[in-house]
Amino acid sequence: MTPRIDALVNNLEQTLPHALEQHDVPGAAVGICDSEEILWCAGFGTTARHQGTPIDTSTRFSVQSTSKLYTATSVLLAVEASELDLDEPITSYLPEFTVRSVFENAPATKITLRHLLSHTAGFTHEAPIGSNYSIGEGDFEAHCQSISDTWLRFPVGHHHEYSNLGIDLAGYIIQRTHGMPFEEYVRQELFEPLGLRRSTFDLDVIEADEKRAIGHWKPFEEAGKPLPVKVPMVAAGGLYTSVADALRYVQNHLRDGEDLLDGALLQEQYRIAYPAPGQSFGYGLGLYADEWEPGVLVRHHGGSGFGFQAQLCWVPDLDVGIVMLTNSFDHSLQNETAHRIVEWLAPAPTRRVAPAPNDGGETSGADTSSADLGALAGEYVGRLDDRVRVLAENGRLRLRGAEMSEATLTGADAMTLWNARRDRLRFLRDADGRVRYLQTLRDGQVRYRNDAATTPPSTLDxxxxxxxxxxxxxxxxxxxxxxxxxxxxxxxxxxxxxxxxxxxxxxxxxxxxxxxxxxxxxxxxxxxxxxxxxxxxxxx
Missing domain, CATH: 2.40.128 (Lipocalin)
Structure with a gap:
């Protein structure tokens, strides 16, 4: 290892045990790799509070939504073998599949595998059978079939919105087209070639592993109830893996897929699907691309739920990968640690200087007579309950809310503005021509309009x-x-x-x-x- 890595590892070995104790996390496994070797890998704490065994680098953890990255790779392996097509309607593989929508007719015939893997099909996050709230009476197949009883949130392909259901359907398509359980296909085509002996989507194997980490979530501990292990959301969140296996998977990405997947197809996975104009970051096929430090590209996918938190990421320009797995839901150490490692290893950044906000985090936009400001004004709400209020006052726009300390309506395009981070945003219309969404063009994220202008009168019984x-x-x-x-x-x-x-x-x-x-x-x-x-x- 280099002196810089040595110093980082020494810092982590000293600080992580304290951080786990401070945040009441029973155990964790952490590792760093480059494209050639695992540079450092260690376990901390125990598999379960009070009665667990010590965690080591082979201990299996649930990685929750990080599973989506592995599922997307598995789909691309089938694409590489000409067994699936990213742009073929999924009804070619699931002819019985339907889904409900108030936005368009026969939406199922428009949805492709690319939509599923990029979260652009319009699906909600939970299904009637198998969800983060209720497992329901059914297995992976029953869960996927129940998706036909859900409603789309927007027209197919309109924008990106994170959802479990598309990824689960993608895994189900593998199961149906290959005539074998999804978990068996992934074992044969992905885990075996990469030598990932401690990685599995097989619920029976997971449940039988007495040395696996046990998930912890305070409401369940206080209620004296164990968290479920066998959950039907297999492709979207069912993977258990060890930190050593996860690092070997990351190494394949750092080597441009040379051990497994054609480089051109791998680049297709990294490309932002259906990007907004000028979009630089966001979601590709089963993974995020972002800039954690100025000028430093990070590809990543985290996972959270059922008593676990995980983060897996790699920085191509630094030739480094990072994995942190934990068996507690009540913290964000996995993200904080990964960001700290990237910051430690990245070149000294040139910090951006954001304009100073006015009182109350509110700033005026440019005067405009061309825009119908009343059609833009309103409340816009995002997936994590972040909110932006767009106000029209005296021929000017004013914005209040997260990261909105400056906003300027451009003269050339009355539907576009800038925020304090110098990210461009735009207003999007629905099929009826009403301004209904506010999209950040940097990463494609969308907030939904929440006011009377887009809500016809209704009466609640x-x-x-x-x-x-x-x-x-x-x-x-x-x-x-x-x-x-x-x-x-x-x-x-x-x-x-x-x-x-x-x-x-x-x-x-x-x-x-x-x-x-x-x-x-x-x-x-x-x-x-x-x-x-x-x-x-x-x-x-």
Whole structure:
């Protein structure tokens, strides 16, 4: 190892045990590699709180959504063998597949494998069978078949929105076209060639491994309940692997896929699918591309859920890969550690200087007489509940919210503006011509408009108004309130934030409502569901 790596490893060996104790994380495994060798790899803590065994570099962890990266690679192996086509409608492989939509007819016939792997098909995140809230009565096949009962959040291909369901369908297509379980195909075509002996999607193998890490999440520990292990979301989040195996997988990417996948097809995986104009970063096929340090490209995919947190990334220009696996949900050490390693190894950055915000994080945009500012003004809400308010005042636009300390409406394009990071944003219209979305062109992320301009008047049946609890396998994890607000019903999460977001609802059928973010509230099902998450009424 180089002196720089030696110093980094020494720092990590001294600081990580303290960090795990501080954040009450039972155990972790961490490693660094380059394209030729594993530079450092170590385990810390135990597989389970109080009764676990010491973690080593062969201990299996659930990596949750990091599984999507491996599933995408597996699909590309089938593409390389001319067994699948990225741009063929998936109904060629699943002729019975349908999905519901208020945006277009026969959307299933428009969805391709490229849409599935890039999260651009329009799917919601959860399915009726097998989700982050309820496993349901069914296996991987039943889970995938139940996706036909879900509603799309936007027209096929309109933009990127993260979802488990597309990746699971991609894995199901492998299972159907190859006549073998998805986990067996991946074992034969991906794990065996790379020598990944401690990696598996096989739920029976995982459950039988007495030395695997056990997931921890405080609500479940407080309730004295174990977290599920056999979860039907196999392709999207079912992988268990060791830190040593994960580093060997990363090395294949650092070697441009030479041990496994054609380089040109690998570049297809890295390319942003359906990019916005000028988009530089975002989601390719099963992975993110981003800039963690100025000028330093990082390819990565993390995973979070069922009591685990994981981060896997590599920096092509530095020829370095990083993996951190943990068996606790209640922290963000996996991301903090990966970012710290990249910062340590990256060249000294030239820091960007962002314009200073005005009082209240609010700044005026340029005067304009060409734009219909009233058509742009409103509240726009993102996937992680980040919010931007666009205000039209005295012929000027003003923006308030995350990373919006400066905003300028360009004279050349009244639908485009800039934020404080000098990222360009644009307003997008729906099929009816209404401004409905605000998209960051740097990475393609979209916020959804949440105001009366895009919400036709609807009336909520008073019997449905009230408080509802969402539970994950019987343990309450979120509380919602549904009520009539003026001309629109709304659904909002109850938390400690007095300014919590309440999403407007539009009636689309008897007891069916579409939220501003494209999720469906079904008050006619038993139990009621929101985004396919079961809700239990709280008697007040």
């Amino acid at each position: 008073p019997k449905h108004a009230g408080t509802y609890v969402a539970a994950a396998w019987g343990v309450p994890v979120a509380t919602y309130r549904i009520f009539q607000d003026g001309e629109s019903p709304v659904i909002g999460r109850l938390d400690d934030d007095e300014d919590a977001i309440a999403l407007r609802l539009t009636a689309i059928g008897p007891h069916l409502y579409l939220s501003a973010m494209g999720e469906v509230l079904d008050l006619g099902s038993a139990p009621p569901t929101y985004a396919n998450i079961p809700l239990t009424r709280v008697r007040e």
